[in-house]
Amino acid sequence: MSADPSEHQGEHHVYDDIVEHDNPLPLWWLITLYGAILFSAGYYFHFHVFKTAMTPADELAAENTEAAKALLAQGKGAELGPDALLAMAQDEKTVKEGQTTFQQMCASCHGDQGEGKIGPNLTDKHWIHGGKPESVYKTVSKGAPEKGMPAWESSLGPRKTQVVTAYVLSLKGKNVAGKAPQGQEE
Ligand code: HEC
Missing domain, CATH: 1.10.760.10 (Cytochrome c-like domain)
Incomplete structure (x- = not known):
């Protein structure tokens, strides 16, 4: 990726002198997000649907x-x-x-x-x-x-x-x- 954002016209946005890039989200961040979603589904079924554990x-x-x-x-x-x-x-x-x-x-x-x-x-x-x-x-x-x-x-x-x-x-x-x-x- 280039250090100079101006080379990527249309892929960034400047506001108040802050340059915003349209980069993909970091992998660790996505893993945390989808991991949390999977965990919540498991939690919900474990405690509230099958009641295999006490809340x-x-x-x-x-x-x-x-x-x-x-x-x-x-x-x-x-x-x-x-x-x-x-x-x-x-x-x-x-x-x-x-x-x-x-x-x-x-x-x-x-x-x-x-x-x-x-x-x-x-x-x-x-x-x-x-x-x-x-x-x-x-x-x-x-x-x-x-x-x-x-x-x-x-x-x-x-x-x-x-x-x-x-x-x-x-x-x-x-x-x-x-x-x-x-x-x-x-
Ligand atoms: C001889 C009749 C009588 C018997 C027997 C009786 N009560 Fe009462 N109870 C009343 C009356 C009359 C009131 C309403 C008192 C008032 O108006 O301040 C009342 C009120 C109450 C209240 C309060 C209700 C409120 O709205 O705050 C409770 C709780 C209660 N009684 C529980 C019991 C329980 C439990 C027993 C049995 C162990 C019992 N009563 C036996 C006549 C009786």
Whole structure:
């Protein structure tokens, strides 16, 4: 290639005294580009289509669930944070267990599927006392006695209170037809 760009009329372009050439892209650059495209396709099929590996988010959820279960096994339910509660709400066994408690203790006021009766619909996006994991836990454990919602922590104990809270969190967004929404949309 010539050192003098003016010999290649039409193959370069000057702007602000900067000469632009129409050179092919370097091989290493193209390899990086096509390599990245191939890698992304492989990554996509591995993690999202065939699910032959867990995504970091799945791994974190699984670890949180394990950690939450370990704390629960030691009777330390009240120490669980919002992440652990959400992880439990995605754990099938925990949700099943919470459902059993819900049927026994809560369904009379909140309906078999949480659709609401005397108590509010727990499957919509509206919350009187807040729909965040820690808010739902607080409502279930301390109740709203003046409004007819009993406090459950003393009768169920921390572990069952956490588990039934996880079940309530798993109902979020199911929108079962029932009592009209109450409180703020979240
Ligand atoms: C005797 C009836 C009754 C029972 C039993 C009952 N609840 Fe409630 N619950 C209510 C009422 C009424 C409210 C609404 C309180 C208010 O208006 O402030 C409520 C509110 C709630 C809320 C807050 C909803 C919101 O919109 O913020 C949650 C969560 C909840 N109950 C979960 C449970 C769970 C879990 C159980 C069982 C362990 C249960 N409740 C048992 C009557 C009941």
